[in-house]
Amino acid sequence: MDCSWGTGPRQLSGLEGLGGKEAPPVSVHSLPQRLKDEIAEVTNEIENLGSTEERKNMQRNKQKGIQFLIENDLLKNTCEDIAQFLYKGEGLNKTAIGDYLGERDEFNIQVLHAFVELHEFTDLNLVQALRQFLWSFRLPGEAQKIDRMMEAFAQRYCQCNPGVFQSTDTCYVLSFAIIMLNTSLHNPNVKDKPTAERFIAMNRGINDGGDLPEELLQNLYESIKNEPFKIPEDDGNDLTHTFFNPDREGWLLKLGGRVKTWKRRWFILTDNCLYYFEYTTDKEPRGIIPLENLSIREVEDSKKPNCFELYIPDNKDQVIKACKTEADGRVVEGNHTVYRISAPTPEEKEEWIKCIKAAISRDPFYEMLAARKKKVSSTKRH
Numbered sequence: 001m002d003c004s005w006g007t008g009p010r011q012l013s014g015l016e017g018l019g020g021k022e023a024p025p026v027s028v029h030s031l032p033q034r035l036k037d038e039i040a041e042v043t044n045e046i047e048n049l050g051s052t053e054e055r056k057n058m059q060r061n062k063q064k065g066i067q068f069l070i071e072n073d074l075l076k077n078t079c080e081d082i083a084q085f086l087y088k089g090e091g092l093n094k095t096a097i098g099d100y101l102g103e104r105d106e107f108n109i110q111v112l113h114a115f116v117e118l119h120e121f122t123d124l125n126l127v128q129a130l131r132q133f134l135w136s137f138r139l140p141g142e143a144q145k146i147d148r149m150m151e152a153f154a155q156r157y158c159q160c161n162p163g164v165f166q167s168t169d170t171c172y173v174l175s176f177a178i179i180m181l182n183t184s185l186h187n188p189n190v191k192d193k194p195t196a197e198r199f200i201a202m203n204r205g206i207n208d209g210g211d212l213p214e215e216l217l218q219n220l221y222e223s224i225k226n227e228p229f230k231i232p233e234d235d236g237n238d239l240t241h242t243f244f245n246p247d248r249e250g251w252l253l254k255l256g257g258r259v260k261t262w263k264r265r266w267f268i269l270t271d272n273c274l275y276y277f278e279y280t281t282d283k284e285p286r287g288i289i290p291l292e293n294l295s296i297r298e299v300e301d302s303k304k305p306n307c308f309e310l311y312i313p314d315n316k317d318q319v320i321k322a323c324k325t326e327a328d329g330r331v332v333e334g335n336h337t338v339y340r341i342s343a344p345t346p347e348e349k350e351e352w353i354k355c356i357k358a359a360i361s362r363d364p365f366y367e368m369l370a371a372r373k374k375k376v377s378s379t380k381r382h
Contacts (some may be wrong), residue, residue: 066100079107083114087136098137102145109148116152120251121160123264125216126171127178127223128279129157134179134229135281150175166208173206178220179229186228196221230281246270248355253304253342257335262304262342269352272361274310287324289339291360294320296353304342306349310356311338 066082069075075085086097101112119136121129133153139146154171158164165171181199184190194202200217248269253262254276265276265286272292275285294310301307312318322334343349 079110079114083111083118086111087115087118094136094138095140098140098149099145101137102140102142102149104144104148112149112152116156119156121157122251123161125219125223126157126174127220129153129160130175130178131229132280165212166210170207170212174203174212174220177203177206178224181221182224182229185225247359248352250348250352251344252276252352255340255342267341269355269359272359274356274359284325287322287334289320289322289334291356292321294360296356296360298349298353299340301340301342306343306346307340308343308349308353309338309340 066075069085070077075081086092086101100108101115103109115136116133119129119133121132124132130153139149150172151168154168154175157175158168158171165174177199181194184192184194196218199221200214203217204211206212246268248267250267251264252267254265255262265278266280266282268275268277268285272290274289274291276287276289277285289310291310293312295313296308296310299307299309310320312320317337320334320336320339322336322339323331324334325331341352343352
């Protein structure tokens with residue numbers, strides 16, 4: 001009995017080239033000619049993705065796998081539950097996830113939208129959001145599937161970031177331009193690497209006839225130039241095993257140690273530690289906070305709502321044992337006497353506090369030492 005959905009033919013993802021023989025049916029008539037030409041060129045890269053029969057077999061296996069889980073009460077037959085199952089993706093084949101989400105069946109489309117709703121893109125620039133989205137599956141090869149998935153992504157991004165773009169069409173077109181830029185800059189077969197000026201020129205007029213700010217386009221270009229999109233592997237092992245089945249994970253705001261600024265970080269609670277990452281796609285955490293012998297409390301903060309703190313009980317000025325990675329890659333000790341964190345909602349704050357409390361461990365030697373220190377200081381006073 002195989003519920004892994006099988007691997008099927010390895011398909012090129014949209015990070016290597018966007019696929020199918022026909023171009024995506026999006027407001028293409030409104031696109032600049034250069035962008036239309038590029039879309040046509042990239043979609044032509046993928047023409048031999050395995051036989052039709054192989055793809056049909058793969059689809060049947062995926063449907064059987066989900067049906068098996070539903071029939072054995074391991075999965076509820078709702079688009080929300082299936083989306084959650086695919087989003088967690090523990091050990092699932094990333095190509096299979098992409099193929100399933102891209103299907104045009106009405107139920108699959110509902111699952112796709114529920115899946116996209118699970119992504120939180122608020123305050124992320126478009127490249128950051130695409131990194132997160134494209135890490136959760138492999139883009140399928142068929143243009144129609146890509147179109148449905150990228151349309152859903154654009155809608156969700158604009159919902160999370162109102163006012164950034166004039167319309168979802170703008171977001172959609174720019175997302176494609178970014179994916180194609182990634183291919184052009186990092187595919188060794190592309191000799192003519194586009195400059196920032198060419199990228200900016202290519203995207204003129206896409207904001208409902210107007211131009212996007214050059215600074216925005218320059219920043220997106222630099223982000224892709226400095227770091228290509230990571231392509232998830234098909235073996236279900238694209239994240240360290242430690243983070244496969246966390247007690248809790250999500251976006252939180254963390255107040256800095258020396259420099260008191262709020263930074264948005266992706267937190268994962270597992271194995272009695274709190275890990276935080278800059279992006280959901282990062283393999284290495286930016287910081288690790290072992291929860292041993294810490295306490296947690298709710299706090300009021302004039303700048304942010306829904307705050308709580310991690311602290312060392314009875315040792316107000318002691319630095320919490322933790323480590324973080326600096327921008328230059330050095331791992332250094334943390335410098336927090338408390339970790340102040342803000343959750344998006346009161347409900348999430350309560351959930352995080354409950355889960356962290358359950359994960360805090362006690363070292364009996366620490367307790368003995370603390371008791372002895374207390375006794376010594378009390379004796380000195382008398």
